[in-house]
Amino acid sequence: MNTFDPQTPAIVGYVTPWSAHAGQDLAFKISSRGNRAFTATIERIDCCDPNPDGPGMKLVPIDVQLESTYPGREQPVFPGSCAYGPMPPLKDIQKVNLDLTVQPTLEDASLQTLVALQNHDGTHGAAIALTHGELVFLSLATGEQINTGVSVAADLWTNLQISIDRDGHVQAISSGTNAREEAFRNMAEFDVPFSAAAFDGTTLCFAAIWRGHPEQAFNGFIESPELRAASNDARGDQRQDILLAHWDFTPTLDHARVPNWLDSDAPLALVNTPMRAVRSSGWTGREMDWKHAPEEYAAIRFHSDDLSDCGWETSINLCIPADLPSGVYGLRVDNGEGVDTIPFYVTVASGGKHARIAFLAPTLTYLAYANNARGNFSGALADRVKAWGAYPHNPDVVPSFGTSTYNYHSDDSGVSLSSRLRPILTMRPGYLTFLDEHGSGLRHFSADSHLTNWLKEKGFEFDVVTDEDLDDRGVDALKHYDVVLTGSHPEYHTRRMLDALLAYRSAGGSLMYLGGNGFYWKIARAASAPHLLEIRRAEAGMRVWESRPGEYYNQLDGEYGGMWRRNGLPPQKVAGVGFTAEGDFRGSFYRRTPASFATDHAWLFAGVKAGAEEPLGNFGLSGGAAAGFEIDQTATDLGTPDYVTVVAYSDNHDASFVTVPEELLFNRMVGKPRVHSGIRAHMICGFGPSGGGLFAVGSICFLGSLYCNGYDNDVSQIVDNCLRRFLTISQASASPVGARA
Numbered sequence: 001m002n003t004f005d006p007q008t009p010a011i012v013g014y015v016t017p018w019s020a021h022a023g024q025d026l027a028f029k030i031s032s033r034g035n036r037a038f039t040a041t042i043e044r045i046d047c048c049d050p051n052p053d054g055p056g057m058k059l060v061p062i063d064v065q066l067e068s069t070y071p072g073r074e075q076p077v078f079p080g081s082c083a084y085g086p087m088p089p090l091k092d093i094q095k096v097n098l099d100l101t102v103q104p105t106l107e108d109a110s111l112q113t114l115v116a117l118q119n120h121d122g123t124h125g126a127a128i129a130l131t132h133g134e135l136v137f138l139s140l141a142t143g144e145q146i147n148t149g150v151s152v153a154a155d156l157w158t159n160l161q162i163s164i165d166r167d168g169h170v171q172a173i174s175s176g177t178n179a180r181e182e183a184f185r186n187m188a189e190f191d192v193p194f195s196a197a198a199f200d201g202t203t204l205c206f207a208a209i210w211r212g213h214p215e216q217a218f219n220g221f222i223e224s225p226e227l228r229a230a231s232n233d234a235r236g237d238q239r240q241d242i243l244l245a246h247w248d249f250t251p252t253l254d255h256a257r258v259p260n261w262l263d264s265d266a267p268l269a270l271v272n273t274p275m276r277a278v279r280s281s282g283w284t285g286r287e288m289d290w291k292h293a294p295e296e297y298a299a300i301r302f303h304s305d306d307l308s309d310c311g312w313e314t315s316i317n318l319c320i321p322a323d324l325p326s327g328v329y330g331l332r333v334d335n336g337e338g339v340d341t342i343p344f345y346v347t348v349a350s351g352g353k354h355a356r357i358a359f360l361a362p363t364l365t366y367l368a369y370a371n372n373a374r375g376n377f378s379g380a381l382a383d384r385v386k387a388w389g390a391y392p393h394n395p396d397v398v399p400s401f402g403t404s405t406y407n408y409h410s411d412d413s414g415v416s417l418s419s420r421l422r423p424i425l426t427m428r429p430g431y432l433t434f435l436d437e438h439g440s441g442l443r444h445f446s447a448d449s450h451l452t453n454w455l456k457e458k459g460f461e462f463d464v465v466t467d468e469d470l471d472d473r474g475v476d477a478l479k480h481y482d483v484v485l486t487g488s489h490p491e492y493h494t495r496r497m498l499d500a501l502l503a504y505r506s507a508g509g510s511l512m513y514l515g516g517n518g519f520y521w522k523i524a525r526a527a528s529a530p531h532l533l534e535i536r537r538a539e540a541g542m543r544v545w546e547s548r549p550g551e552y553y554n555q556l557d558g559e560y561g562g563m564w565r566r567n568g569l570p571p572q573k574v575a576g577v578g579f580t581a582e583g584d585f586r587g588s589f590y591r592r593t594p595a596s597f598a599t600d601h602a603w604l605f606a607g608v609k610a611g612a613e614e615p616l617g618n619f620g621l622s623g624g625a626a627a628g629f630e631i632d633q634t635a636t637d638l639g640t641p642d643y644v645t646v647v648a649y650s651d652n653h654d655a656s657f658v659t660v661p662e663e664l665l666f667n668r669m670v671g672k673p674r675v676h677s678g679i680r681a682h683m684i685c686g687f688g689p690s691g692g693g694l695f696a697v698g699s700i701c702f703l704g705s706l707y708c709n710g711y712d713n714d715v716s717q718i719v720d721n722c723l724r725r726f727l728t729i730s731q732a733s734a735s736p737v738g739a740r741a
């Protein structure tokens with residue numbers, strides 16, 4: 001799979017990191033089909049809704065000094081995870097034994113490599129592989145294949161003891177328990193005429209053949225393997241085996257290497273981040289945390305479609321100019337056959353001049369959804385993309401760049417890791433996610449431009465802080481701001497991020513949570529691999545796949561994963577409301593509560609036309625109205641602070657909406673009775689003890705309603721009232737954490 005695939009965009013790229021402030025560098029990695037030269041320009045991305053009935057695409061050219069053209073290079077993609085490194089020298093050894101315990105997870109017609117004993121580029125040597133569930137030997141020089149008749153069943157553990165003689169004699173013993181619960185031990189002997197080539201090797205690769213990149217990769221588990229030498233004693237008899245290498249596959253927080261206990265200078269390098277912290281053959285179920293029983297987690301799970309780093313060369317290095325204001329930008333590259341706009345964020349250095357408002361760009365949620373192949377890109381949606389001139393590429397059609405944590409690997413296991421070191425088609429201006437009969441059908445990056453567009457139109461100056469900035473810098477990333485605004489769906493967070501938001505609020509900062517199903521999943525990141533996020537879909541929640549029991553602890557940080565609700569910080573504690581119900585991407589309206597008419601809240605509804613019991617926000621570009629798709633409620637028992645008031649609740653959702661599973665018990669709901677319960681979003685407002693405001697809308701569709709009627713509508717009015725009020729109270733009091741310059 002590489003960029004010669006005709007479905008792949010003619011020019012496409014990625015940038016690392018995703019954000020930078022003045023003086024910092026961004027590295028853009030571009031693949032240009034046919035090595036065509038390309039031009040590059042910078043655009044400010046104010047709005048990326050291609051709907052002709054909406055505000056339109058607003059991509060504003062920015063004058064930043066770039067070269068007139070750049071030499072193009074077509075850069076390939078090689079998916080598949082593996083572990084490769086130096087092979088112990090076998091020069092004087094006549095016979096080796098390989099001890100491999102494996103569990104294939106996908107039986108198919110492809111060649112899936114268990115191990116290759118090879119030269120540095122895989123052009124010489126021998127590989128042991130599976131095809132159609134049968135063990136085969138492969139000559140890397142000639143491609144000759146020896147079928148062994150040894151079967152290795154999918155989804156069961158099999159121990160393989162494979163002895164290879166230089167003279168071509170091979171013995172394979174397979175043992176385990178079969179699907180009929182019968183213990184088995186089979187022995188097969190056969191000739192592999194090219195076996196001597198294995199002894200000349202310098203490199204050993206598990207789960208793929210290493211040709212400078214993985215090829216013929218394996219799907220399944222391999223447990224800590226061993227290599228032994230069988231030598232002859234002085235009388236010529238075979239002596240006991242000598243251990244040459246023991247590769248320890250038990251999980252550690254070193255995501256990049258696997259040690260060889262016999263030679264500390266010869267670790268294996270892990271490529272494309274296979275899944276670790278997975279059950280191995282000895283898992284008993286008595287221990288759920290790999291850190292407490294690493295020997296029960298001594299396997300690595302490889303996938304032939306893992307992709308954590310395309311490894312492309314840098315095409316453009318952009319140093320952020322001192323005068324480029326914070327915001328959402330894109331590098332637009334054009335090679336004459338195609339165009340790509342690669343988004344990036346300009347932030348403010350800690351000593352720089354800050355705006356009073358921050359848009360907290362939910363970049364880690366964008367990453368969790370990166371290249372989400374939904375299987376809906378055909379027919380009317382594809383027609384609309386053409387008709388609207390929307391972003392033309394879709395991961396349904398272009399599989400080369402991997403999928404999202406909402407997808408499955410080819411062996412049907414859930415994707416638990418996502419990387420930003422690859423082109424992300426879903427994060428492009430004008431990307432349509434749904435065929436939305438009542439609106440534009442935008443999600444995530446494009447949907448959040450409804451907010452940045454509104455801020456620009458209303459004349460509010462704002463900076464951008466990304467999720468990664470928040471995770472890396474903690475509350476320091478927010479301390480300069482009076483008000484922090486979220487996007488439409490800020491769903492994925494680390495503990496550091498939530499702690500930072502809580503610290504910001506408790507120090508008097510104001511938060512406007514303008515989305516739905518926010519602060520829901522607990523993710524892991526590793527400082528040594530900032531491009532990655534990990535999600536274990538543990539225990540409960542609205543899930544498209546579930547982690548296997550015993551695999552709820554992350555490989556990247558060793559922490560327990562899953563929902564924040566199951567980890568001591570429910571969304572209600574962070575933002576006042578939390579996920580309650582989900583349905584189709586279809587909006588409905590809110591109704592004001594009687595409390596919203598009290599003097600305390602009159603300011604929030606100043607100029608709002610909807611009166612008591614009248615629909616509020618029954619319009620919009622996301623699902624046709626302000627409340628919908630995924631909706632949130634208050635719950636005092638889950639942490640909603642007492643000082644907030646439900647000022648509106650949504651109503652009239654269609655039959656597609658269901659209560660989320662974590663809210664349900666047999667015959668009753670979880671927790672204490674809720675106010676305005678049922679299938680409803682809650683809009684809330686209040687002021688904390690330090691004076692900071694908390695406003696939340698509990699709906700993914702909400703931001704799509706800002707634009708309607710030339711921004712003169714109740715939703716726009718409420719957000720405007722709230723933002724101005726929060727700015728006013730902040731000005732009247734000390735700065736949020738007393739640090740604003």
Ligand SMILES: [Fe+2]
Nearest residue numbers: 489491517630
């Ligand atoms: Fe989500």
